[in-house]
Amino acid sequence: MDFLHILLYIQIGLSVFCLYRIIRGPSIADRMVGIDIFGILVVGICAILAVVTGRTFLIDIGIAWVILSFIGTLTLAKYISGKKLNE
Amino acid sequence: MKRYLALFIITLLFWLLITLSLSLANIITGIAAAGVTTLLFGRYFVRKVGKFLEPRRYAWLLAYIFVFLWECIKANFDVAYRVLHPAMPIKPGIVRVQLGIQSDLARTMLANSITMTPGTIAVDVVGDVMYVHWIYVSSEDPEVYSRKVSGRFEKYIEKIFE
């Protein structure tokens, strides 16, 4: 077992913290914070996975993931502040 | 018209950088994607595109990146200390900060920089005032905390984006 593998498992394990916040969060905003942070953590997972497996396309997946999660967060933030999406 | 052209060139360069191949098919796809993006979002782009051609701004940008990274690392140790301390020394609040710069792009960049630095998140901009959520409100005097929150970056941002 490589040191990088251990780091990869720790990084994947960190998403449990975000899941805790998503499940237990007292309000909708707490859940959204959890989702937002989870989206950034996935980029780190993809980057370490690219180093461990040596496949370069995983970085592309990370970039696409972070942009999609950004759009999702903005949509939810607009929604809870009570506005239409084109304002 | 000029701004559409500038946005087209920047988007195409970004596409080539992100795919990193110079085959004909890739360049044609890039031109198509950049054209669609330009038609959709060109009207939101900056007005004075001549600013992109002044090398002085890039020199300041380079200096600013190092200042910003240093502040960012300091911010992280600060946050880590507050999180790991058993008693959690936090004193949060939303404060009012006076802005010294005018243009929209510069204000956006200032707000982004403030969000990444020790204990502050930009909440809203109304007129000349920025509202900032601060994790440890260390002083009651508006002068002092305006300088503490935005003073470090304002002169760089002014040189780069104004």
Add this chain to the structure above:
Amino acid sequence: MASTILIAIGVLFNLFGCIGLIRLPDVYNRLQSATKTVTLGTWSILIGVLVRYGFIDIGVKALIAIPILFFVATVSAHALVRGSYIFGIPLGKKSVKDDYKEQYEK
């Protein structure tokens, strides 16, 4: 070797950010801790990838991801703070000051 150290530092900062996500009392402080620390941790991981591979395609893509991540993290943090304030989530009990309230109620 240097790349492994950078990646380890990044994972450590991500761990601090996630502990903050659990421990801090209200949504604004959680966002404070999480957005900064997790973003810098992920930058550190990406720089580790760049150091390991140099300027070939994977390294350049990791370098491009850094400014993208900067804009994504800060803009979504701002949108979340403003959205949850307008939604009516109060500041935590420890809060000492709220200048935004009078502006918002106008």
